[in-house]
Amino acid sequence: MNPLGDNIIFDFVFPNELHVVWSVMIVLYPYITGLVAGAFIISSLYHVFERKELRSIARYSLVASLVFLGFATLPLLVHLGRPERAFNIMITPHFTSAMAGFGYIYLMYMSILAIEVWFLFRGELVERANESQGIKKFIYTALALFDLTINEETKAFDKKVITFFAAVGIPAACLLHGYVGFLFGSIKANPWWSTPLMLPIFILSAIVSGISVIIFKYFLVSYIQGFEINDKCLKTLSSFLWGFMIIDVCMELLELLSISYQQTGEWEILSYLIYQKLWIPYLVIQLGICSFIPFILLGINTIFDLKRSTARACVFISSILLLCQVLAMRWNVVIGGGMISKSMRGFSSYFPGIFEKEGLFTAFIIFTCPFIILYLVDRIFPLFKFKGYDQETVALTTDEH
């Protein structure tokens, strides 16, 4: 900006920017909603697009999606300065704000998931109600909403409803997570966020993280419960994961390419952010290790017929790396963008505390909760070894080997 060229020192932030406003909790929130959306997509691939090989995992994915969704708002509540006023967002929504739709989108998606899960479990609830006595019978009957009718007609109806909500849930899942991307992408004050690519990147990364977490849990639960993994199912999941991760990473690279090629007025601070501040988490972890290795491993697994153990190892390692990739992406977007000073002349510093309100320990507890709930649900209603009334829609892994 000087006649002889600039020599900017990045050491100035506005006095109100000494603290990063959105921290670990806001990293965790889109991460969890991403898992929700991705896991739901898997169940819909089976229920709507009839990918029969995903039978083993479809039921677990749907329940996992609902459980994760139940905890998605927790990081936001912890983050809010006035959590007791959280419902203001629904009582007095200000519709010029993208965030105002959050409560409604969340409720809509929660309803879709809850209805679909209930219809999926209705057969088993009726069966258990008929087999139980006393208080157990009452609980199962209540959970079945006091209608224990089961015949071919009701089964067909249940299946139709499940298919319908599985189909409606796909755009809803995209809306839920695309909206999170839009929240960031629409902030014109921040050059690191302000890109239309943010929305598709968030949706695609959500699908990648969702498929990855289901694969990871599939391995984990099969190891704990001692059942065999369905390799056909795993291969399909691996192929989908490979495809979605390619598009996702391409979009992320496209974003990097466009901002570096355009060289707008903000390029100086963005290049400093990318090459200095986010060198490790963005270039090395997100775009390097955690993208490149899964790309190779999943590609080999998809193209070639590998030995069973090798294929499993490839998919398992890839799932873990891609979970880290998406977490790193969330971190780099939220924290990276939060560090940029609006003065465009410096960066706020951020290092997460461990035991503070929005610290790593709280994040760990929140993130662990859905896994514990999933474990408990699996103990009551086995999600992989299930003998329900409807063999068409229920995974019965052991039968497939």
Added chain:
Amino acid sequence: MSKNNNNSDNKKSGIGNLSRRSFLRMSLFTITASGLSILHLQPKADAEETHNSSAKTYKMEDYWWGFLVDTTKCMGCGACVRACKAENDVSEEFFRTWVERYEVSEDNTVRVDSPNGAYNSFPKDHTEQGKVIKGFFVPKLCNHCRTSCCTQVCPVGATFTSPDGVVLVDRKHCIGCGYCVQACPYGSRYVDHRKGYADKCTLCYHRITKGLKNACVQACPVEARVAGNLLDPKSKIRQILKECRYKVIKPELGTNPKCYYVGLDQEVN
């Protein structure tokens, strides 16, 4: 000769033609008068700054508030920052207004600082490499934009623009999500974590609606800050905007700020 002698005597005994008695009498009078004028200074100043004596008849529809900063006058004393903090009970670590110092060296290095928002002005022993060829101060505050990002993104409507053009926060309704802080391109907002809600400059709304000056405007010793009614063609701000060349910060973002800067350098973001 005798007259000349008397004069020389008088000069020896007093100042000029005054006798010692007269001098003491005048001194006493001056001190008393000064004391009384100081005692009455505040009400007098307040009386001067009433806008059309409209304290009791303030009609929001008659006003559209704007702010002007003359960067060529600011000397970085920080009186505005101190006055703002005292008037609005602003937390120690946050600022509704602050002053930035810009220094451009011979090698075109641009250094910007604002130690503690310039609350204690600026240290003179500021480390500097190379000779400073250009230096200036820029006071900052909320721009009270006509199309403010913070108002747009507030999910609960706690941030709003008053009918007289001041962007305000309903602190009893704000949920403290921080979305407005992220959306504001000027760094004017903050969430005070002890209070849990977003806060910012109110243009001293409690004062201007009573016909009083904003605290920072009143404290500025060089009149670098001017607040006024943009609807009134005779207001000082309208006169300055008519006569001077001015600029707003980050006009490319389309926020239409109502904080105008006279003598703004392009280095300022």
